[in-house]
Amino acid sequence: xxxxxxxxxxxxxxxxxxxxxxxxxxxxxxxxxxxxxxxxxxxxxxxxxxxxxxxxxxxxxxxxxxxxxxxxxxxxxxxxxxxxxxxxxxxxxxxxxxxxxxxxxxxxxxxxxxxx
Amino acid sequence: xxxxxxxxxxxxxxxxxxxxxxxxxxxxxxxxxxxxxxxxxxxxxxxxxxxxxxxxxxxxxxxxxxxxxxxxxxxxxxxxxxxxxxxxxxxxxxxxxxxxxxxxxxxxxxxxxx
Numbered sequence: 001x002x003x004x005x006x007x008x009x010x011x012x013x014x015x016x017x018x019x020x021x022x023x024x025x026x027x028x029x030x031x032x033x034x035x036x037x038x039x040x041x042x043x044x045x046x047x048x049x050x051x052x053x054x055x056x057x058x059x060x061x062x063x064x065x066x067x068x069x070x071x072x073x074x075x076x077x078x079x080x081x082x083x084x085x086x087x088x089x090x091x092x093x094x095x096x097x098x099x100x101x102x103x104x105x106x107x108x109x110x111x112x113x114x115x116x
Numbered sequence: 117x118x119x120x121x122x123x124x125x126x127x128x129x130x131x132x133x134x135x136x137x138x139x140x141x142x143x144x145x146x147x148x149x150x151x152x153x154x155x156x157x158x159x160x161x162x163x164x165x166x167x168x169x170x171x172x173x174x175x176x177x178x179x180x181x182x183x184x185x186x187x188x189x190x191x192x193x194x195x196x197x198x199x200x201x202x203x204x205x206x207x208x209x210x211x212x213x214x215x216x217x218x219x220x221x222x223x224x225x226x227x228x229x230x
Binding site for chain 2: 032034036041042043044045046049051090094099100101103104106107108109
């Protein structure tokens with residue numbers, strides 16, 4: 001079984017400041033990792049994912065994340081945030097070996113609020 | 117990436133009634149997942165719908181309350197039966213789209229039970 005912990009439920013950040021949203025996971029098997037964003041009153045949109053290879057992955061809207069296997073972390077970062085980044089962010093994992101046939105396990109989410 | 121059309125986008129229902137949510141995918145997929153997102157919370161899997169077989173429900177969810185239909189590889193429905201205010205949530209369908217696109221989600225159905 002897998003579990004995902006997002007350490008911060010709410011993160012307020014001033015516009016143009018950097019931000020890091022933290023995600024740690026636990027799993028007995030190798031996993032793929034994802035970050036999704038949910039804008040108000042919308043569904044989930046994939047920001048980025050880690051499958052293999054370089055541990056630094058870049059996604060849409062200027063976001064990037066770094067996979068750290070030893071710390072079982074997959075923190076999301078952006079060097080300069082904008083008002084439009086205000087949203088809920090979810091970290092999720094799924095087993096590598098059975099991709100597509102198993103669910104995503106989500107963290108509890110982090111609400112990012114950008115302060116003008 | 118696949119496009120998923122989910123309907124309705126929102127509804128307000130009386131307690132004791134049922135609502136059927138539809139998801140239409142623009143290409144064939146084997147697995148479809150139904151999630152619930154209670155207010156202010158994360159997503160919890162309700163069930164997995166595999167075309168041609170009975171849906172598999174997660175602990176805490178039962179077929180009588182959340183019957184699922186999966187008549188073909190592009191379509192599925194989730195019914196929320198005998199609703200109570202505790203069923204007020206966002207319901208989302210999701211399909212796997214390979215390693216390139218990950219999992220794609222419908223836009224969600226925001227249900228309010230009064």
